[in-house]
Amino acid sequence: MLVHRPGRYAAVIPGALARIHSDFARSGLTLGVSAGLPKKGVSDTANYLDQCGTAAIKIADPEGFALPTDLVADPTLTEAQRTKVSYVQSAPQAGTPADRSWNKQVAREQRAAGANVLLTPGRSLDPNNATWELAEANRALDDLIDEVDGDEVPAWNLTLPATWLIDENLRGQLLAELVDRDDALVWYIRVRWPLIRRSFGQTLNSQLLTGYRELAETARLEDRALLLPATGLTGWLALSWGALGFGTGPSSASQAWADHPRIAARPGVTRTTVNRFFSSPLLHTISVDSHNSLARTLSANDYPPCDCSYCETQAEALTWQPQTAAGHAVYAMGRLASAVASRRRSERASEIARLVRRSNDLYNSLPLGSQLDPKEEPEHLSVWQAEVTGSPR
Ligand SMILES: [Zn+2]
Known part of the structure; x- marks a missing residue:
């Protein structure tokens, strides 16, 4: 990585x-x-x-x-x-x-x-x-x-x-x-x-x-x-x-080198900063509010909390610390990368398919009331699921 x-x-x-x-x-x-x-x-x-x-x-x-x-x-x-x-x-x-x-x-x-x-x-x-x-x-x-x-x-x-x-x-x-x-x-x-x-x-x-x-x-x-x-x-x-x-x-x-929408700055309007969190269970970055709501609504089995030391620090802080969230994001991606690195090259595809399916299942089973804001939907998961389980082209 x-x-x-x-x-x-x-x-x-x-x-x-x-x-x-x-x-x-x-x-x-x-x-x-x-x-x-x-x-x-x-x-x-x-x-x-x-x-x-x-x-x-x-x-x-x-x-x-x-x-x-x-x-x-x-x-x-x-x-x-x-x-x-x-x-x-x-x-x-x-x-x-x-x-x-x-x-x-x-x-x-x-x-x-x-x-x-x-x-x-x-x-x-x-x-x-x-x-x-x-x-x-x-x-x-x-x-x-x-x-x-x-x-x-x-x-x-x-x-x-x-x-x-x-x-x-x-x-x-x-x-x-x-x-x-x-x-x-x-x-x-x-x-x-x-x-x-x-x-x-x-x-x-x-x-x-x-x-x-x-x-x-x-x-x-x-x-x-x-x-x-x-x-x-x-x-x-x-x-x-x-x-x-x-x-x-x-x-x-x-995480993406892409064309981006041109958003014209409106005079006198400051864009609010949204605090975000990389959610490993969803393989997606979502707002802290959404993450907290999922953590409150779902069981720890369905939405496992992150046990990294950055998240420990974050839990003890009085206000949200973006730099600690940045540390968590990188660490959590390292954990995902290591889950693949530990497999032989021939077994990597099935491990990734398993993780994608798990996230897609979690997303599809979110109970009423805990759905994400449409702007935050991990819409890549269904596309990936088709990619990793589809027959070889
Ligand atoms: Zn963490």
């Missing part, structure tokens, strides 16, 4: 990783941490990765998709952030080739930040120019492999608008290219999801899930390590198809 450095409550992460490591490392769970390089710069990132000592995998993500010249360019870097790492200002325009020295500079900045897995820049690949973009991604990989030292692991970092996984022809072209490079043992693949309207929503696009399934099955067949950054529980689901790791974190941005 990879934990992304969040914008808020980042200070909680090193401790959460240490607790997950001490409780679940024996299950075979490997921990990684991924920190975005452009926003924070080299020395701040180095400091952060250094604090995350229990993470075996350290990534300083060059986030090519955040470059002002990128096709997607999201998140947008502020003027001040654009000056933090040197490669941002010298980035090539979308659709133009990067020169060798720029690709190597991107790798060196990651090394300077203390990363042990080095990524290609990860500029978004334009599906309208597929052949050229894949050739350019190949050149970036050549330059990275030329740059890495003996103890550094190179990873092919590809950033893809969802069409790449949804469209059969594009997907075929992508998979052929991935398989062709037998010197790329680690695939770090970030897919831009179509619009997600709900807070902490997962993708419900079944064609996209089919794309993930084929990608993960290909990785398993070809014996490559597929890491799916910023996918949250959708990435966890993909472990059942052959992905090796997924990226998550306490924020919704670390």
Whole structure:
């Protein structure tokens, strides 16, 4: 499991990783941490990765998709952030080739930040120019492999608008290219999801899930390590198809990289903050009010309370502590990841199917009066249930 450095409550992460490591490392769970390089710069990132000592995998993500010249360019870097790492200002325009020295500079900045897995820049690949973009991604990989030292692991970092996984022809072209490079043992693949309207929503696009399934099955067949950054529980689901790791974190941005609804700020109106809680029994993040209501109405057997130390602290606090909830969320996802890591690769699918079915059953059996607000429904569960129990396609 990879934990992304969040914008808020980042200070909680090193401790959460240490607790997950001490409780679940024996299950075979490997921990990684991924920190975005452009926003924070080299020395701040180095400091952060250094604090995350229990993470075996350290990534300083060059986030090519955040470059002002990128096709997607999201998140947008502020003027001040654009000056933090040197490669941002010298980035090539979308659709133009990067020169060798720029690709190597991107790798060196990651090394300077203390990363042990080095990524290609990860500029978004334009599906309208597929052949050229894949050739350019190949050149970036050549330059990275030329740059890495003996103890550094190179990873092919590809950033893809969802069409790449949804469209059969594009997907075929992508998979052929991935398989062709037998010197790329680690695939770090970030897919831009179509619009997600709900807070902490997962993708419900079944064609996209089919794309993930084929990608993960290909990785398993070809014996490559597929890491799916910023996918949250959708990435966890993909472990059942052959992905090796997924990226998550306490924020919704670390659980889904997606188009988001544009909400115009209304003058004089401050949006209220909703306190939220990651509910393991429902495999979903819901409001604290809803969580408390479920905990009151249902038996501990039906809605088991979390016994993590963050929840113990939360119970003793007088007011809701969002940073403690962030620690719980990461820890609880570590527990879910370890439940899968402890199984042989061939048994992972059935364990995930069992957990999805359990959550879906719980959700479908909620008694009258304790239903969730429609905006909070874990609508991904029925889609996933069909995915994990459906006949192989
Ligand atoms: Zn907890």
